[in-house]
Amino acid sequence: MSSDSTSRTSMLIALIRRPYFWGIIAIALLLAVNSLKDPGYLAISYNETTGSLVGNVIDILRAAAPIAMISVGMCLVIATAGIDLSVGSLMAVAGAIAMEFLSSAGGSAGAAFAALGLALLLGAVLGAVNAVLISVVGLQPFISTLVLMLAGRGLAKVITGGQNTAASNDTFRWIANGYVLGLPVVFLLAVLIVIAVGLLVRRSALGLMIEAVGMDPRAARLAGVNRRGLLFAVYIASGALAAVAGVFATASVMTVDVSNTGYQLEMDAILAVVIGGTSLAGGKFNITGAAIGALLIATLDKTVVFLGISSSATPAFKAIVIIALCLLQSERVRALFRARRAKAGSATHDAPKEAVAA
Template structure:
């Protein structure tokens, strides 16, 4: 019973419930929704579940980076634009090299990550050294990075041909989308780094109380810069996953408003916007919920104008379920409605004068 109660108090438990309910709604509409089949042309597995895993990979990446930024009591509004920068650099490089080799793919990936790291470092310096508010500095970078993506591609949607790069999103490993497998591998690697070293604790301590952490011998500036660099790099990886699916970057569409999905995934996963404790597992599950929700919107044929309202209703319902105050209120109402009426017990009678005295 104690394990069940502790599960109810875990935010990402309700995210899993939300995923299950969305899949149930889709299955009711189409009983074959969860079916997985083999594509006779490519020999790869196909199905709605695999589509959800594939589109969740970019969201997992930006949510993972956003987790550590929020844990330091910051925010990164530039992750969507960083996705566009990463995709723009990759597509422009591949179109220039005009090669179908693995070397061209790694060159494109390396250049995309390098530029993202530089821009992330600028974000971190503005926050940690200059002292700008994270909201302001990353808002500036959101606009600047989108402009850089336009400069790189001359303001045009750019496509390229490179089969190894295309396999990042369209290939499969053990029947799972390659991008999803790589995303989970990155999550595991970063989780081990954060939890097997003191880095995770230092990030949390900065978010809880930066002055106290400084007095304890922690240097906040390098850690803050590193957090924003990590967020930018992971956003670029998300951009690579996104553009590799269609081998085209849209400087205005790639990563557009994805920062909102990242923040929602992190909050749904249980990381507080006030900073401090973070949950890598929770952010990953939150990203899967956002991907499932996006797929559900398309599957149900909800009009584009009503899509934001539908997503808002689902997320509000989930956040209310996560609220311990709402759950305790509902539980107390249920408990009080089941209480039999009758004469007061001695314990209740004895407690009455105490409660009056307190009120008085």
Template sequence: MRSALRSQYFWGVVALVLLVGVNVVKDPSFVQITINDGNLYGSLIDILRASAPVLMIATGMTLVIATGGIDLSVGAVMCVAGAVSMEFLANVSDPGSLTSVLSALGLALGLSLVLGMVNGFFVSVLGLQPFITTLIMMLAGRGIAKVITAGQNTTATSAPFRWISNGYVLGFPVAFLIALVVVAALALVVRRTALGLMIESVGINPKASRMAGIRPRNILFTVYAVSGLLAGMAGVFTTANVMTVEVAKTGMNMELDAILAVVIGGTSLAGGKFSLGGSVIGALLIVTLDKTITFLSIPSAATPAFKAVVIVIICLLQSERVRALFTHRRPRPPAPPAQNPTQTLEEVVA
């Protein structure tokens, strides 16, 4: 039990179970899953589908934070990816063809990768602060999206592109399966190769890692590029769901959800050791919390406060001092010195 309490994301799992329990108390049908035409439907399946964009940006954010940085531009990159894909499909002659869908997907991911590489260049080569660099990109990204769409919300019609977010494979939402495959592949790369250790070493001490033969510049450039690419995939999921991009709303505040998911997952904002599995739990928790807020009919004015209280409680439970309250055991008093049975009463008293 004590080893479980020391786990990086133990309390995230507990909070996730409790949130599901709260919804079940209000409506037992919350966990009910139905099968229609071989596909699964229900509130839990909706949570899996909605978690796909958060999983993407949380995974990229985990790698960035592990190096001691931060990426505030993921929401804006999502908007750019959605804008370029919707604008392309809205103006192409055959938006439903496979070529058009692949082209829109390639443009979205390609442009997102470029924006991530720009962040990586500024941070790794020019040595700018990640906070300032990505903050600038957050503002510039919204501007780029407005230029692409001429400042208007863009809507397109393409059944194959919409399938990326709303389709099913083997009964499960295809968006969640894609996100799960991407996270699993990335986890395999960083944990089965030396890349994960190099990322952690850069986050702990960049100078020491450089002296050990690691090139922090390449590592930093790579993680920001990956973060931008995954944010672009998240933007595709978000816009394909409704086939509309809203420049002012798409991806708004998603960077905050990504950071919260990473923190809930047990990764320190100071950099160093990270947990992709913990970030997955954090992403599912964030989406479940949003679903719970809607399910409980909490007023929109009180939604931020309710969400903040739950997240603060989880972060407090992850604190070393708070966890010590559950794992600390009062030391036993020292045993009295053994007495020699041959001693006389006067010797014992003395």
């Protein structure tokens, strides 16, 4: 075998061992299934009136943006051996404060940026509350974020007076519905944030310190890592990114539904993170994998609707796809298949020898 063939084989094996590789395969398979039902499913056209690209793929990219935001924050939190169940509620709180502000501030561009800043600030503050409960008070991450998950929607109802508040602001609406170079602004912003966070944690010591805290907090402390400061950083980042996702979700319709905005998206974020190869035990994370996992969740949601699967069977369908993907990612399962294949190959190879001996 030539050196080039050996190199290509090694690269392929390394790629297959990356957990998010199977996420990409799953996305391709789901798109292929949809294309079998409708050969024009992947078609993309250009709308000259709006200056935008139009098609099912573009809709998937738009739907993946808020999931990607909360998945990136969740990825950092889980890397510290924590979890953030409050991100869905924080989306509702951020949307509520933005809509309430815009309903009285008017439709100017300045009001739009002020509402965005207010939502980000509130998300960061609530993320800091989680950090205080975990790193200062000493509560388990599951319990502390569950408390804010339950209290968050109550806070959103207090902000809006229990109503689904609507507002009108063209600049704010453009954040979710606008286009740049034919692509949705919401998707481009999500890509920029994913790249920025990825570069920050991988081009500096921050990523290594986060992983160290997740692997062994005591050893990290003895090595001089500020565990409390890192926990504050990741939970504040998670809260702020959830607020961005909340802005995305509410700006598209310029209305906040305090009961449904961000509902159960924390589960989608956790699934996206796991699909991307981040260990729930902490100490290992993959920002790229989390983004691909978010894209897979959005593709899966669109596929469920496109195939006309009933709402009662939807959770089971999603569970089957995700379980199959997790099994493909499992090194133990792949080792079992390799062992069975080697055993079958050995039996086939020994069969002619036995025939000759006979």
